[in-house]
Amino acid sequence: MQTEPSFAAVLGAGPAGLMAAETIAAAGHPVRVFDRMPSPARKFLMAGRGGLNLTHSEPLDAFLARYAEAAPRLAPAIRAFPPEALIAWAEELGQEMFTGSSGRVFPRALKASPLLRAWLARLATQGVTLLPQHEWRGFTPDGALRLGTPGGEVALRPAATVLALGGASWPRLGADGSWAGFLPGVAVAPFRPSNMGFRIHWSAVFREKFEGTPLKRIALSFAGRTVRGEAVVTARGIEGGAVYALSAPLREAIARDGAATLLLDLRPDLDATTLARKLDEPRRGQSLSTFLRKAAALPPVAIGLVQEALHAGATAPLSELVKALPLRLEAPEGLERAISSAGGIRLEEVDEQFMLRAHPGLFAAGEMLDWEAPTGGYLLQACFATGRAAGLGVARWLAGR
Incomplete structure (x- = not known):
């Protein structure tokens, strides 16, 4: 076993892990980032195909x-590194940002x-070392990190570790949740x-x-909400x-009831009365x-949907079907097809600095934690913010030692 307490380890080279590494390095500590894939941030690059919101x-x-219910636990980290701070950070890296008409924020390069x-x-330049093809396999009996490499398994005992796996x-991009069995004494949803x-x-x-x-x-x-x-x-x-x-309330309803009915308004720009007047006219x-x-x-697809409903036995007037199909x-x-996942390390398992209560010196960030959010920039913002918060936690932990 290699005993090198002079460095901090980050497991996972996605946004949360790399932000944790940057934050720890900025505090003056050597950092090594280990990732199971041959190259870093593969899911981040995939997000860039949609413009990188x-x-x-x-x-x-x-x-x-x-x-939602995770907001109270995530709020301190996001308030400490809010959207404007993330925008400034990206622009410091030479990436001009802009805000679209929907309020979403993108780099001008759209990738x-x-x-x-x-x-x-x-x-x-900060001295962060990136080590690809290093897969975490849990702990040795005496608590060291087990890492599988192309040359065989190694064991390391860093001064502190951030889990950002x-x-x-999208497991083919590297994150498959297999780490969930490697955390004894930690509740994982x-x-x-x-x-x-x-x-x-x-x-x-x-x-x-x-x-x-x-x-x-x-x-x-x-369920009373319209989007x-x-x-x-x-x-x-x-x-x-x-x-x-x-998706979250729909998923839970299907798990509870076996199915869910989503109402589709094909003409949200027209009120029901106006539409009824138009569709009450004789078809001639x-x-x-x-x-x-x-x-x-x-349009044709909307007409096809109305026809699908009628063929399935819908008896509502046409105007009602158009407004609530x-x-x-x-x-x-x-x-395997979801943009993100719910579940992970339950938030009560980490303290205010994102250190696991059952494992002093071991921190967690990003999607490893049990939270979810809609698309629109909320996923990446929380990954960056919790990565930074965990990095600050490591810096304080190391200073205290």
């Missing part, structure tokens, strides 16, 4: 509410690779998909005609930003498709 510009109190390259270069979504699509039993005709078609300028409602946005028809159901915003020999296109200005969701998509 780094954070959101809404007021901080509203921002924090997006974390992650330039930011990551600049970040890795700065970490190198991610959740369990089961992983569940978050920000995912849902399965709907489409007819063969509808599926073949509309798979991949976007649903634009719609509104979705469930405007967009979605996409998939071969197996529906996905997209508006769906993701409601027009087909249903032509009538809905002319009277309600519905029921979609029966049968199951959420799995972790």
Whole structure:
């Protein structure tokens, strides 16, 4: 076993881990970052394919509410490193940022690779060592870190360790939740998909005609909450930003009841009375498709959805179907297709500095912790903020020793 108490270890080279490493290094401590993959931040780079929505510009109190029951525990870390601080950090790395019409914040380059390259270069100047293809395998009997490498297993005992191994979504990118069995005495909530699509039993005709078609300028409602946005028809159901915003309560309802009914407003810009007046007119020999296109200005996919509902036995007037078309969701998509995951180390298992109460000197950050949030910049913001908070915790721990 190599005993080198002069350095801090970070396990995981995603946003939380790299931010923890930067924070520890800035406090004057040598840092080694270990990652199981051949290259760092693979999921971060994947997020860049969608433009890299780094954070959101809404007021901080509203921002924090997006974390639901986890908000009280995450709030101190996010308040200490809020969206404006993350924006400033990215711009210090040479990445000009802008705020879109939705309030989401992106780098002008609309991709992650330039930011990551600049970040890795700065970490190198700080003395941070990145060691790929090092997979954490738990602890030795005497408490050292077990790391699998291409050359065999090694054991290390750093002065402090940050776990930033991610959740369990998109496992092919490196984070598969396998670490959950390596933490004795620590409560870990089961992983569940978050920000995912849902399965709907489409007819063969509808599926073949509309798979991949976007649903634009719609509104979705469930359990008293309505979200405007967009979605996409998939071969197996529906996905997209508006769906993701409601994914947590929908997932829980399906787990409880076996299915959930999502209401789709195909014309949220028209009030029910105006729409009813338009659709109460006689069809005058027009087909249903032509009538809905002319009277309600519905695109083909929306007309197809109305026809799906009617063929399934819906008896509501056309105007009601257009304003509240029921979609029966049968199951959420799995972790392999989810943008993020719920579950992980329960928040009561870590103290205010994100140190595990059962393992002094061992900290955790990012999606390893049991929280979830919608897309829109909230996921990355919390990963960066908790990574920084854990890094500060390590610095204080090392100073105290």
